[in-house]
Amino acid sequence: MTDEIDLSRLPPPEPYDQARDKAQRKRLMDAWREPPGWKIISAVNNSHIGKWYLLTSFAFFTFAGILALMMRAQLAVPGNDLLSQQLYNQLFTLHGTAMMFLFAVPIFEAVAILILPEILGARDLPFPRLSAFGFWCFVIGGIFVSGSIFFGVAPDGGWFMYTPLSSDPAYSGLGTDIWLLGLSFIEVSSIAAAVELIVGVLKSRPPGMRLNLMPLYCWYVLVVAGMILFAFPPLIAGDLLLEMERAFGWAFFDPDRGGDPLLWQHLFWIFGHPEVYIIFLPSIALIATMLPTFAGRPMVGHSWIVLSAVGVAFLSFGLWVHHMFTTGLPEISLSFFSAASEAVAVPTGIQIFCFIATMLVSKVRPSVPMLFAGGALAIFVFGGLTGVMVALVPFDWQAHDSYFVVAHLHYTLIGGMLFPLFAGIYYWYPFVTQKTFNARAGRWSFWLMFGGFNVAFLPMHWTGIMGMPRRVWTYDLSDGWAVLNMVSTIGAFIFAAGFAVLALNVLWPRGKAPLVERNLWNAGTMEWAAEVPDKPWGVRSIPYIHTRYPLWEQDGLIGEIDRGEWFLPDAEEGKRELIVTDILDARPLFVQRVGGPSFLTLGSAFCLGAVFILATFHLWTITLIFGAGFVGFTLWWLWTGTSLIPERPEKYAGRGLTLPTYAQGNRSPGWWAVFITMTGDMTAFMGLVFSYFFYWTALPDFLPSAAHLPGFGWLLLGLALLIGAWAMTTASRETLGHGRRRLSMALLIGALPVGALGIGAWGWSAYAKGLDPTVQSFDAMVWMLILWMGLHLLLNWVMHLYVAARVKFGHCTPEYRADLMNLTLFSHFLALTAVTIFALLALFPLMMGVGP
Amino acid sequence: MRHGSDEQPRHFTAPGDAPRVIDQGSVWILVAAPSIWAAHFLLSYWLAAIWCAKSGPMASLVEPRWIIVALGLISAALITWLGWIAVRRYGGVFVIFEEITESSERGRDRFIGHVALLLCVLSVVAIGFTVIPGLVFATC
Amino acid sequence: MTGQLLRRGILLIGPALLAGCEGRHNWLASAGAEAQRVEDLFWVLLIGAVLIWCLVIGAAVYAHRRQVDPSLETQARRFILWGGAVFPTVVVGALLVWGLVILRDITADEGDLTVRVDGERWWWRVIYETPEGEVVTANEIRLPVDRTAFFRLTADDVIHSFWVPALGGKMDMIPGRETTLALTPVATGNWGGLCAEYCGGAHALMRFDTIVMEQEAFDAWLTAQAAPAEVAEGDPGLEIFQAEGCGACHTIRGTEAQGPVGPDLTHLASREKLGAGLYDITPETMARWITNTHAMKPDIDMPPYPDLQGDRLDRLVAFLMSLD
Known part of the structure; x- marks a missing residue:
C-alpha cells in the first residue's frame, strides 16, 4: 500500500513535561469518571459492566448449584421423599437452564467485556451503552426465570423443552411460557454482546496489531461471538414457533394438524450443540492466554490454535443430530452426524497438544491458576474420550439419556469450561481488584473441587451403565443404583465446599491489604499494562503494537504509555474517545466518540424486560404500553448518543497522526454492527426456511392443492411493492448524498405506504384463500413468514421516521449521513428476506407442480 | 465529486484506503475451506434425508451413495485448489514449523495463508469422514 | 465373545466393578444379542480411553516436570502434528467405521x-x-x-x-x-x-x-393372554368395578368394561408388577393403589377412590386379583 502510514516511522514523542502530563490526566479523568453514589448504576464503562456481569453470572451459578445439591440430596438414597416429583422436575429443568443460559454463556460475555478492551489496549468496547443494555436485560430476564421457582411455577419441561410436552397447554403450564419468553429475552442480550465483541475485535484493535499479531484470546472471542450469531437465532425462531402454538394455537408441532414434534428438536439442537463449544472455547482461550505467561515464552503453534478454534467452530454446526440419534431417523442420516462428531476430536486434540508442546519447551512456574489449568486438562481429556464413545451411534443408543451422558457432559463442561474459568478468576483477580488472593485457600479450593468432582461424576458413568435414566426423581433399592448415587451425592457436597472456599477467597474484603505490583505475573499481553491503582480510562495513551506479546517484546512500552507518548493521550473536548482501525492490519481509521453514563439504556432494558414478562401473562395492553416505552427510550438513546456530527471533522491524535472524527458506511463500527446483527437476523429467518423444507421433507402432503395456496398474483404484487419501498430507501441515500434533503425525506416517508401496501397484498393473498394458521402446518408456516416480514417492516418504518427526523433536524446531512447508510443496509437485508419468502410461497409450489 | 455509498465527509482524506475484506491478502480464504465442508455435509444430509423420506424405508441408497462420493471428490478438488493458493500466499514452500510474527502486510498475509492451509487439510479430512457413511449403508 | 472374556478379566479387578455387572438394567448383562455388540465396542473403547488418557496426562506431567531443551522447538511442533492431528484422525476414523458397521448389523426391518x-x-x-x-x-x-x-x-x-x-x-x-x-x-x-x-x-x-x-412357555403365555377374562356371572367385584366407573377407562375383555383410556386389565393378575413396573401385585398394594393412587404414583390421570373402603374394597381387590 503506497498510501499507508508507516507506523514504525512516526515522529518521536514530545519531551516529557510533568505539568502537561498532569493536565492531560485530569482531563482524561473528567471524561472517564463514573457517576458517584447510587448513580453508579448508570455506568457503562467496560470495567464496571464487566465486573457486574461476572458477579451476576456467578450468583446464578451459585443458585443453579444449590438446585443441583437439592437434587443430589433427593437421590442420595432410594425411595427418598425429601422432594416431591413436581419440585424435582422443576429443579433439573431450572438447573440446566440456569447453568447454560444464565451462567455459561453470559460468563463468556462478562469475561470478554472485562478483559478484551484491555488486551486490545483499548479504552472501551465500541458500543459501551449496548454492553450496559445487554447486561441489564440479562439481569432482568435471569431474575424472572430463576425467581419462578419460589412461586412454584418454574418451567418443568427439561432445559430442552421437547414438544409436544412443552407445546400442548394440557401438559405444561405457565413455567414453559416463562422459560420461552425469559430466555428469548436473554438471547437478545447474548446476541447484543456478540455483535459488540465481533466489532470490538475487528475494529478496536490498537494501531499496528495485524491479524497475525492478534492475541489468541481475541481469536477465540471472534470465533465464539461469530458462533453465537449463527447458533442462537435458530432457537429464537424455534421459540417464536413454540410460543405461537402455545399462545394462539398455531399448528407447528401437533402431529394431528400436520405439525411435527421433531422440528423443535432440530431447531433446538442446531442451537444446542454449537452452544457447547460456545461455552468451551472461551474458557480454553483463558488457558491459551495464561499458559504463555507461566511458561515465560510464546505459545508454540499459534496458527495451529487459530486453526483449531476456527475448525471447531465450523464442525460444531455439523453435530446437532447426535442429540437425536434415538429418534428413528434413517441410519445414514445419523451416520453423517456421527462422522462430524468424531471429526471434531481432531482440532480439539490439536489444541490440547499445543498446550503440552508449549510446556515441553519451557519451565512452567507452579501457581494456583496453573493448578486449575492442569485439573481442567485431566478432566476435559477424559470427557473428550467419553465424547468419542457417545458419538458412535450404537453406543449412544445405550448411553443416550442415561447417567453415562450426565457424567460425560459434566466432564466436558466442568473440565473444559468451569476449571479453566476458575483458573482465569485466580489469574485476573489481581488485575481486577489489585490485591492478591490467598494462595493457600486457592489450593484448598482446587483440591476440594477436583476431588469432589471426580467422586461425584466418575461413578455416574457406571450408574449409567447400570441403566439409570436421566431426569428421574426417585429409584428403587432393587435397581442397584443406591451405593453409586450415595457416593455421587457425597462428592457433590465436597465440590460445593470447594466452591465455597473459592467464593470466600474472591469476595473476601481486602480493603487494607497492600496493592499488587504492576504486571505481577510478568505476562506479555496488554491488559497487564494497566496502572496500579487502576484508572477508569484503561490506557493512558493508545500504543502502536508490532509484536504478539508487547510487554515482553516491546521494551519500555509501559513507560511510553504512561508518559502519554502514544495516541490520544488527552481528552481536550471532554469526550470518551477510541481509535478505530481496519480489520486486516489495524491501520488507524478514525477517532470514535463513545457514550458515557446513561439512564436511557437502563430505561430501555427495563421496558423491554417488562414487555417479555407481561407477555408471559398475556397482559397485552400493558405490554403494548411498555413496548412503546422501549421504543421511546431506545430512540432517545440513539438520538442523543449516536452518529453525532463532530465539532470539527478531524483531530490530532498525537505522534504526527491526524484522524477524522466521523465515519460512515463500512468504515464505521455502527455499519458493521448493523451488518452483523442482520446476519444473525437472517440466520433466524433461515431457521424458518429450514422449518418450511423440513415439513415438506417429513410430511408427504405438506403442500396443499393449488386452491389452497396463497394467490400468486397478490404475492407477486406484494413483492413488487416491497422491492419498490426498498428502492425508495436506497434512492433517498443517493439523493441526500447529492444534497437534496427534501426529496430524500419525501422518499423515506413515501416508502412507508408502499411497503404497507406490499405486506397488505401478501396478507390478502393468504387471507383470501382462507388459510388458517390454527388448522394446518402449511397455513401456519405461510402466516409465520408473512408475520416475520411484517414485524421487520414495522421496525423498518420506525427507522425510516427516525432518519427522516434526523435529516429534518440537521443531524443527518449530505456530508454526515451514517444513519441513512445504516438504514439502507438494513433495507438490503429486508429486500433479500422478501425475495426469499416469495420464492418459498410462490415459486416453490410452482416448481413442485402444485401451483396455478 | 462522486457520492458513492462509502464516500466519507469531504473535508478531509482519511489515511489508507477503504477496509479490505474480500480483496487481496484478505481473510475470506480462512472460511472458504470449512464452508465447502459445510456445504458438502449439508448436501449429503439433505440428499439422504429427502431420498429416504420420498422413497420410503428400505429404499436403495446406491444412487445417493455415488452422488455423495462425487460431491466429496469435487469438494476435495476445490479445497486442494484453495490449499494451493494458501501455500503460494504462505511462501510457496510446504513448511509448517514456524511462527509468523513479522509486523508487515507480508507477515499477515503469510499467517493467513498458513492457517488457511491447515484448515484446508482439516476440511478434507472431515469430508473424508462424511463420505464414509455413504459407503457403509446400502439402504435407508 | 471377546467382550465376555474381557469382562471376566475385569471382574477380577475390583468388587466395585463386580457390583456393577449385576442388576437387571445393566447394559453389560449380555442378555441380548444387540447389547452384546455394544458391549464388545464398550470394552475396547474403555481400555483405549484409559490408555490414551494416561498417555496424554503422562505427557503433560512430564512436560511440567522436565524442561526439554528449548532449541528442540521443532520437535515440539512435530509432537503437535503427530500426537494432536494425525493420531486422533486415525483412531476416530477407525472407530467411526467400526461403529457404523455395528449400527448396520443391529438394525433390522422385521423379526420373528x-x-x-x-x-x-x-x-x-x-x-x-x-x-x-x-x-x-x-x-x-x-x-x-x-x-x-x-x-x-x-x-x-x-x-x-x-x-x-x-x-x-x-x-x-x-x-x-x-x-x-x-x-x-x-x-x-x-x-x-x-x-x-x-x-x-x-x-x-x-x-x-x-x-x-x-x-414353549412363551407360546402358552401368549395363548392365555389372547383369551378373554374368566369372570363368573354376577361377580360382585365386577359389579363394583362397573359401578365405580372403572370400565370407562379400563378394558376387561369378556365383560362390558371396554374403556380404551387406561391399561388393559384382562389378565392383570398374571403380571408381575402394578402401576407400570412399580409394585409387586398383592391384595395390599392393589387396595392402596385404588384408594391412595397418587401417593403411589403422583400426577397420573387415574383418580383415587378414598371412599371405597371395607367390604366393597375387599371384593373389588379380590376380583382384580382373580384376573390371571
Whole structure:
C-alpha cells in the first residue's frame, strides 16, 4: 500500500513535561469518571459492566448449584421423599437452564467485556451503552426465570423443552411460557454482546496489531461471538414457533394438524450443540492466554490454535443430530452426524497438544491458576474420550439419556469450561481488584473441587451403565443404583465446599491489604499494562503494537504509555474517545466518540424486560404500553448518543497522526454492527426456511392443492411493492448524498405506504384463500413468514421516521449521513428476506407442480 | 465529486484506503475451506434425508451413495485448489514449523495463508469422514 | 465373545466393578444379542480411553516436570502434528467405521415376532401381532429367548423412549411417527425396562418388566393372554368395578368394561408388577393403589377412590386379583 502510514516511522514523542502530563490526566479523568453514589448504576464503562456481569453470572451459578445439591440430596438414597416429583422436575429443568443460559454463556460475555478492551489496549468496547443494555436485560430476564421457582411455577419441561410436552397447554403450564419468553429475552442480550465483541475485535484493535499479531484470546472471542450469531437465532425462531402454538394455537408441532414434534428438536439442537463449544472455547482461550505467561515464552503453534478454534467452530454446526440419534431417523442420516462428531476430536486434540508442546519447551512456574489449568486438562481429556464413545451411534443408543451422558457432559463442561474459568478468576483477580488472593485457600479450593468432582461424576458413568435414566426423581433399592448415587451425592457436597472456599477467597474484603505490583505475573499481553491503582480510562495513551506479546517484546512500552507518548493521550473536548482501525492490519481509521453514563439504556432494558414478562401473562395492553416505552427510550438513546456530527471533522491524535472524527458506511463500527446483527437476523429467518423444507421433507402432503395456496398474483404484487419501498430507501441515500434533503425525506416517508401496501397484498393473498394458521402446518408456516416480514417492516418504518427526523433536524446531512447508510443496509437485508419468502410461497409450489 | 455509498465527509482524506475484506491478502480464504465442508455435509444430509423420506424405508441408497462420493471428490478438488493458493500466499514452500510474527502486510498475509492451509487439510479430512457413511449403508 | 472374556478379566479387578455387572438394567448383562455388540465396542473403547488418557496426562506431567531443551522447538511442533492431528484422525476414523458397521448389523426391518408398543403418560400399551389377531396387554413384555422381536413404537401424547438396557439400545416413541427397534434376547430372566426420554410428571415411574422365556412357555403365555377374562356371572367385584366407573377407562375383555383410556386389565393378575413396573401385585398394594393412587404414583390421570373402603374394597381387590 503506497498510501499507508508507516507506523514504525512516526515522529518521536514530545519531551516529557510533568505539568502537561498532569493536565492531560485530569482531563482524561473528567471524561472517564463514573457517576458517584447510587448513580453508579448508570455506568457503562467496560470495567464496571464487566465486573457486574461476572458477579451476576456467578450468583446464578451459585443458585443453579444449590438446585443441583437439592437434587443430589433427593437421590442420595432410594425411595427418598425429601422432594416431591413436581419440585424435582422443576429443579433439573431450572438447573440446566440456569447453568447454560444464565451462567455459561453470559460468563463468556462478562469475561470478554472485562478483559478484551484491555488486551486490545483499548479504552472501551465500541458500543459501551449496548454492553450496559445487554447486561441489564440479562439481569432482568435471569431474575424472572430463576425467581419462578419460589412461586412454584418454574418451567418443568427439561432445559430442552421437547414438544409436544412443552407445546400442548394440557401438559405444561405457565413455567414453559416463562422459560420461552425469559430466555428469548436473554438471547437478545447474548446476541447484543456478540455483535459488540465481533466489532470490538475487528475494529478496536490498537494501531499496528495485524491479524497475525492478534492475541489468541481475541481469536477465540471472534470465533465464539461469530458462533453465537449463527447458533442462537435458530432457537429464537424455534421459540417464536413454540410460543405461537402455545399462545394462539398455531399448528407447528401437533402431529394431528400436520405439525411435527421433531422440528423443535432440530431447531433446538442446531442451537444446542454449537452452544457447547460456545461455552468451551472461551474458557480454553483463558488457558491459551495464561499458559504463555507461566511458561515465560510464546505459545508454540499459534496458527495451529487459530486453526483449531476456527475448525471447531465450523464442525460444531455439523453435530446437532447426535442429540437425536434415538429418534428413528434413517441410519445414514445419523451416520453423517456421527462422522462430524468424531471429526471434531481432531482440532480439539490439536489444541490440547499445543498446550503440552508449549510446556515441553519451557519451565512452567507452579501457581494456583496453573493448578486449575492442569485439573481442567485431566478432566476435559477424559470427557473428550467419553465424547468419542457417545458419538458412535450404537453406543449412544445405550448411553443416550442415561447417567453415562450426565457424567460425560459434566466432564466436558466442568473440565473444559468451569476449571479453566476458575483458573482465569485466580489469574485476573489481581488485575481486577489489585490485591492478591490467598494462595493457600486457592489450593484448598482446587483440591476440594477436583476431588469432589471426580467422586461425584466418575461413578455416574457406571450408574449409567447400570441403566439409570436421566431426569428421574426417585429409584428403587432393587435397581442397584443406591451405593453409586450415595457416593455421587457425597462428592457433590465436597465440590460445593470447594466452591465455597473459592467464593470466600474472591469476595473476601481486602480493603487494607497492600496493592499488587504492576504486571505481577510478568505476562506479555496488554491488559497487564494497566496502572496500579487502576484508572477508569484503561490506557493512558493508545500504543502502536508490532509484536504478539508487547510487554515482553516491546521494551519500555509501559513507560511510553504512561508518559502519554502514544495516541490520544488527552481528552481536550471532554469526550470518551477510541481509535478505530481496519480489520486486516489495524491501520488507524478514525477517532470514535463513545457514550458515557446513561439512564436511557437502563430505561430501555427495563421496558423491554417488562414487555417479555407481561407477555408471559398475556397482559397485552400493558405490554403494548411498555413496548412503546422501549421504543421511546431506545430512540432517545440513539438520538442523543449516536452518529453525532463532530465539532470539527478531524483531530490530532498525537505522534504526527491526524484522524477524522466521523465515519460512515463500512468504515464505521455502527455499519458493521448493523451488518452483523442482520446476519444473525437472517440466520433466524433461515431457521424458518429450514422449518418450511423440513415439513415438506417429513410430511408427504405438506403442500396443499393449488386452491389452497396463497394467490400468486397478490404475492407477486406484494413483492413488487416491497422491492419498490426498498428502492425508495436506497434512492433517498443517493439523493441526500447529492444534497437534496427534501426529496430524500419525501422518499423515506413515501416508502412507508408502499411497503404497507406490499405486506397488505401478501396478507390478502393468504387471507383470501382462507388459510388458517390454527388448522394446518402449511397455513401456519405461510402466516409465520408473512408475520416475520411484517414485524421487520414495522421496525423498518420506525427507522425510516427516525432518519427522516434526523435529516429534518440537521443531524443527518449530505456530508454526515451514517444513519441513512445504516438504514439502507438494513433495507438490503429486508429486500433479500422478501425475495426469499416469495420464492418459498410462490415459486416453490410452482416448481413442485402444485401451483396455478 | 462522486457520492458513492462509502464516500466519507469531504473535508478531509482519511489515511489508507477503504477496509479490505474480500480483496487481496484478505481473510475470506480462512472460511472458504470449512464452508465447502459445510456445504458438502449439508448436501449429503439433505440428499439422504429427502431420498429416504420420498422413497420410503428400505429404499436403495446406491444412487445417493455415488452422488455423495462425487460431491466429496469435487469438494476435495476445490479445497486442494484453495490449499494451493494458501501455500503460494504462505511462501510457496510446504513448511509448517514456524511462527509468523513479522509486523508487515507480508507477515499477515503469510499467517493467513498458513492457517488457511491447515484448515484446508482439516476440511478434507472431515469430508473424508462424511463420505464414509455413504459407503457403509446400502439402504435407508 | 471377546467382550465376555474381557469382562471376566475385569471382574477380577475390583468388587466395585463386580457390583456393577449385576442388576437387571445393566447394559453389560449380555442378555441380548444387540447389547452384546455394544458391549464388545464398550470394552475396547474403555481400555483405549484409559490408555490414551494416561498417555496424554503422562505427557503433560512430564512436560511440567522436565524442561526439554528449548532449541528442540521443532520437535515440539512435530509432537503437535503427530500426537494432536494425525493420531486422533486415525483412531476416530477407525472407530467411526467400526461403529457404523455395528449400527448396520443391529438394525433390522422385521423379526420373528412383532410387538407394537404405545407410550402413554406414564404407562405402556403393548400389542402382540399374531396370525390370529392382536393380543393387547400393558406394562409387561414377554419375549421368547433367541428370537428377534421387532418393536413398532408409537406415542399418543408426548415423546417417550423405549429402553431395555440389558437387551439393547433405546428408541424414542414420537407422536405422529412410528419408530422401530429390533431386540434379540439370549438369556432368560426378568429384565428391567424404562422410559428414557423425559415425558413430564411421573417419568421416573414409567417402567415395565421384560420377561424372557423359553419358546414353549412363551407360546402358552401368549395363548392365555389372547383369551378373554374368566369372570363368573354376577361377580360382585365386577359389579363394583362397573359401578365405580372403572370400565370407562379400563378394558376387561369378556365383560362390558371396554374403556380404551387406561391399561388393559384382562389378565392383570398374571403380571408381575402394578402401576407400570412399580409394585409387586398383592391384595395390599392393589387396595392402596385404588384408594391412595397418587401417593403411589403422583400426577397420573387415574383418580383415587378414598371412599371405597371395607367390604366393597375387599371384593373389588379380590376380583382384580382373580384376573390371571
